[in-house]
Amino acid sequence: MIRAALLALGLFASPEASAAECESILFDEARFTACTVDVQRDDVRLFLRDPEGEVYGTFSRLQSGLADGERLVLAMNAGMFHEDLRPVGLYIEDGIEEMWLVTTDGPGNFGLLPNGVLCISDARADVIESRRFAQAGPACRFATQSGPMLVIDGELHPRFRENSSSLNIRNGVGVSEDGRRMVLAIADEPVNFHHFARLFRDGLQTPNALYLDGRVSRLHAPGIDRSDFGFPVGPIIGIVLTEPAVDGGEG
Secondary structure: OHHHHHHHHOOOOOOOOOOOEEEEEEEOOEEEEEEEEEOOOOEEEEEOEOOOOOEOOOHHHHHHHOOOOEEEEEEEEOOOEOOOOOEOOOEEEOOEEEEOOOOOOOOOOOOOOOOEEEEEOOOOEEEEEHHHHHHHOOOOOEEEEEOOEEEEOOEEOOOOOOOOOOOEOEEEEEEOOOOOEEEEEEEOOOEOHHHHHHHHHHHOOOOEEEEEEEOOOOEEEHHHOEEOOOOOOOOEEEEEEEOOOOOOOOO
16 A cells, blocks of 8 residues: 555556656655665755865755766755764775774764665665675675664664654655665654654655754755755755757757
8 A cells, every 4th residue: 555655656666767866755644755766866965065175055056066068956964974074984986985884882863773885886786784894795886884873674663662752854765676776754743753763664655764864854846846944054966967968059
């Protein structure tokens, strides 16, 4: 029933669908926005700093920093960050590692092990538990570490409680088993971790999913006339569309 409802909303995109489709969905009496990305077709990147080394921080600054003819069609904050907006854990952008992998437990949601890594290559995306990634992680063109994991091989994080009163606006990312379909989702009303994780496992059918953040969670989705604003964020995941060049020659 859930899958049928999501298919009707267009969340399970066909190969002919347009890039980065976003829809509002109702799951277990809470409203979410979920955006489906085809990793093999869409231009998926992570962004942190402009060419001068300054953190972008906002979707508008990122759009302004793209090359001529490039347009940001979808974006979301993509991992936890320090006060100066540096990533807390592993961060790789276009093959260059800025921050290393952190595998020790610690305070806050990031340290609520198991946490994980979103790894994006040219052919697929994976969400991998951090200690497993440290042992035999794939090569990543882009990677961001966050925590906690929401879904681990089809199982919810063992620390989540269904009746938890810790409610928040939350965002995260899940991937399909074949690594081609990536879903970015954000809660449109406060939910607990258990509810949010079940959205990815049972509603979006992603067997591995990673929490990205809460309270600062933001989505840029011009296709549905949405672009959240607020305090600057650190890493951003974005889908870029390159417009075809216009032939200015004589006819």
